[in-house]
Amino acid sequence: MSDKDKKNEPNETEIEKVDGTDVEVEETKKEDDEYEKVCFICHRPESTAGKMIELPNNISVCSDCMQKSFDAMSNGQIDYSQLMNMPGVQVFNMADMEQQNIPKQQKIKKKKEGEDKKPLIDIREIPAPHRIKASLDEYVVGQEYAKKVMSVGVYNHYKRVATDTMDDIEIEKSNMLMIGPTGSGKTYLVKTLARLLDVPLAITDATSLTEAGYIGDDIESVVSKLLAAADNDVEKAEQGIIFIDEIDKIAKKKNTSQRDVSGESVQQGMLKLLEGSDVEVPVGANSKNAMVPLTTVNTRNILFICGGAFPDLEGIIKERLTKQSSIGFGADLKDKYDHDKTILEKVTVEDLRNFGMIPEFIGRLPIIFTLRGLDQDMLVKILKEPKNAILKQYQKLLALDEVKLDFDEGALQAIAGKAMEKDTGARALRAIIEEFMLDIMYEIPKDDNIGEVTITKEYIEGTGGPVIMLRGQEAMRLR
Numbered sequence: 152m153s154d155k156d157k158k159n160e161p162n163e164t165e166i167e168k169v170d171g172t173d174v175e176v177e178e179t180k181k182e183d184d185e186y187e188k189v190c191f192i193c194h195r196p197e198s199t200a201g202k203m204i205e206l207p208n209n210i211s212v213c214s215d216c217m218q219k220s221f222d223a224m225s226n227g228q229i230d231y232s233q234l235m236n237m238p239g240v241q242v243f244n245m246a247d248m249e250q251q252n253i254p255k256q257q258k259i260k261k262k263k264e265g266e267d268k269k270p271l272i273d274i275r276e277i278p279a280p281h282r283i284k285a286s287l288d289e290y291v292v293g294q295e296y297a298k299k300v301m302s303v304g305v306y307n308h309y310k311r312v313a314t315d316t317m318d319d320i321e322i323e324k325s326n327m328l329m330i331g332p333t334g335s336g337k338t339y340l341v342k343t344l345a346r347l348l349d350v351p352l353a354i355t356d357a358t359s360l361t362e363a364g365y366i367g368d369d370i371e372s373v374v375s376k377l378l379a380a381a382d383n384d385v386e387k388a389e390q391g392i393i394f395i396d397e398i399d400k401i402a403k404k405k406n407t408s409q410r411d412v413s414g415e416s417v418q419q420g421m422l423k424l425l426e427g428s429d430v431e432v433p434v435g436a437n438s439k440n441a442m443v444p445l446t447t448v449n450t451r452n453i454l455f456i457c458g459g460a461f462p463d464l465e466g467i468i469k470e471r472l473t474k475q476s477s478i479g480f481g482a483d484l485k486d487k488y489d490h491d492k493t494i495l496e497k498v499t500v501e502d503l504r505n506f507g508m509i510p511e512f513i514g515r516l517p518i519i520f521t522l523r524g525l526d527q528d529m530l531v532k533i534l535k536e537p538k539n540a541i542l543k544q545y546q547k548l549l550a551l552d553e554v555k556l557d558f559d560e561g562a563l564q565a566i567a568g569k570a571m572e573k574d575t576g577a578r579a580l581r582a583i584i585e586e587f588m589l590d591i592m593y594e595i596p597k598d599d600n601i602g603e604v605t606i607t608k609e610y611i612e613g614t615g616g617p618v619i620m621l622r623g624q625e626a627m628r629l630r
Contacts, residue, residue, distance in 0.1 A: 186383070189444050192216040196434075196444050274313035280306045283347065290343045290539065291336055292532045293523065297329065300520040301344060305454070309348070312390050312452045326425055326455040326515060328398070330464065330495055331522025334576015337458040341394040351391035353377035357459075358400045362416035369439060370420040371432045374448050383434060385448055392454045399459030402507025418512040425515035427451030457516060465494050467502050495521040525576050530567035533577050534558075541584055554595055554604060561608030569611070587611060 187197040190213040197203055200213035212220075278286075283302035291298060304325050311322040331337050338354065345352035353376035361367030373393055381388035403415040424430060429449050436443040498521060503513050513519075525533070535542050535558075542558055549556045566587075570579035587610065595601055602622035609615025 190216055194444050196446055198446065274310060277306060277309050277313065278347075283344070286347045287340065287343055290537050291340055292536055293525070293529045294336055294340070297331075297340065297520055297522045300518060301327070301329075301340060301456075304518050305344060305348065308454045323517075324427060324451070324454070325518055327457070327518040327520070328513075328516040329456065329458045329520055329522060330461050330498060331458070332495075332524045332576060333460050334578040335522040335524060336577065337522060338394065338396060339577075341392070341456055341458070345392055351377055351381040351388055352394065353380050353391065354394045354396065357395050357397045357417070357457075358413075360401065360413065360417045362412040362420060365412045367413065369433070370417060370424065371430055371439075372436075374424065374430060374432045374450065374453070375434065375436065377453065378432060378434065378446070378448060385446060388453075389449050390452050392456065395455065395457045397459055398457040399461045399464075399506070403509065405507065414507070415509060418509050422511055422515060424450050424453075425455050425512075427453075455516075461495075461503075461506060464498065464502060464506055467505050468494055468497055471499075471502060472497065493523065495523075527564070527567045527571055530570050530577065530580060531563045534563055534566065534580060541580055545584070545588060548592070549595065549604070552596060554601055557603070557605045559605065559607050562606045562611050565608050565611035591617060 188203045188211040189196050190200050190203065191206075191210045192212055193200065193216050195213060197211075200215065203211035203213055204217050206212060280299070280302040283306060284298050287298045287302065304327055307322070308325055311324070314322070329337050329340075341352070341354070353373065355373045355376050359368045360370055360372070363369055373395060374388070377391045377393050378385065378388045381391060401414050401417040403418070404411045427450050429447050431439075431445045432448050433439045433443045434446055439445065498519070500510075500513055500519075503519075504510060534540060542556075546556045566580065566583050569583050570577075573579040573582075587606070591604060591606075595604065600621045601619055603620040605618040605620075607615060607618060610617045
């Protein structure tokens with residue numbers, strides 16, 4: 152080996168000194184290789200702008216921007232060749248420019264070239280509907296019909312994604328619309344489903360969506376959130392699930408002379424998303440602007456699930472059902488449906504149109520199903536039966552302090568009764584328990600002798616207190 156080669160070769164001690172730094176640099180470089188380069192000037196990604204020109208300090212510029220810069224210099228009135236000799240003029244050095252600082256959430260993962268697009272779920276590994284429902288049963292109490300419909304719908308959807316266009320028969324997409332009162336478990340069902348299937352999920356709210364050009368989130372922002380959930384991997388995002396909550400808030404406004412930018416216009420803008428098309432979406436932002444990269448996402452294999460409480464829909468259904476003549480022996484009583492708890496299950500497309508949803512929008516949501524409001528017995532089951540029930544969470548928290556927590560059956564009924572009065576479904580349970588558990592969670596860590604706490608009906612109703620047993624008393628009782 153020559154002296155020159157020996158000089159250039161790093162010795163072992165130098166490698167040991169910078170070993171940690173080298174590993175860190177290598178990992179950063181490897182991570183950067185997974186993402187597309189973005190133009191420093193126009194912020195377009197490599198897949199849109201084409202091959203990038205590398206400049207010093209990790210700056211990338213697309214050929215279009217570079218050509219425009221050369222054209223501006225050559226066609227301008229200034230002779231740049233004379234600037235070098237002009238007094239007081241300093242020509243900047245490209246290496247002195249700050250490193251291109253594109254946030255990670257705005258970087259797009261590279262598409263793997265030369266490889267067939269693989270489905271997220273293998274067709275042989277798709278769980279059957281009864282298995283999906285059995286998994287949902289572990290977390291969600293009641294709502295048997297809704298769980299059955301969602302299990303079948305998701306099973307068929309991912310079979311469609313897995314087979315894609317393997318034959319001449321193309322399977323249509325089965326988007327869903329779920330209708331149910333607040334706190335009945337609409338969002339929780341979708342979250343549980345996505346966790347079980349291990350697919351990207353975006354949960355968004357329709358209330359912030361507006362027509363393009365107005366203040367608010369663009370319609371394409373719902374796909375941007377899915378892209379972010381898929382770690383900016385376009386291929387992964389194109390097989391995910393989007394849940395749009397509060398969909399009833401974009402109903403067509405009635406008796407208004409103003410432009411309906413957050414109602415009917417949003418429904419019309421969402422038609423292409425629901426149907427399946429290539430849409431340009433901002434990466435890492437809710438609206439398009441010059442400083443945000445854009446990428447193209449195909450929504451053909453994205454499953455859309457829309458949910459809403461539709462608060463005035465019950466009145467529309469009652470009005471339709473009692474439209475018959477009120478004269479004669481065959482007439483229905485006007486108050487026949489006033490106390491019908493299953494009135495939402497009688498919903499039709501005509502009712503949704505009267506509510507303010509346009510026909511084209513409803514037509515792209517072929518699966519329409521309802522969730523029932525929760526009664527007191529269901530609320531008691533929600534408290535104690537699911538895998539991550541609220542009571543089990545508190546029992547685990549106190550178990551970390553080596554204290555056993557129990558709830559009397561009367562206490563559970565009292566908590567459910569208070570939740571029914573609030574009329575906000577299962578959401579009320581957490582608030583009520585937080586209120587009653589506050590003093591217990593505060594006082595118990597003070598005394599190491601406490602071994603067991605039992606929440607009683609009297610404590611919930613404010614006529615008594617919880618039953619507390621010391622560790623010595625507990626041992627005596629066991630003997």
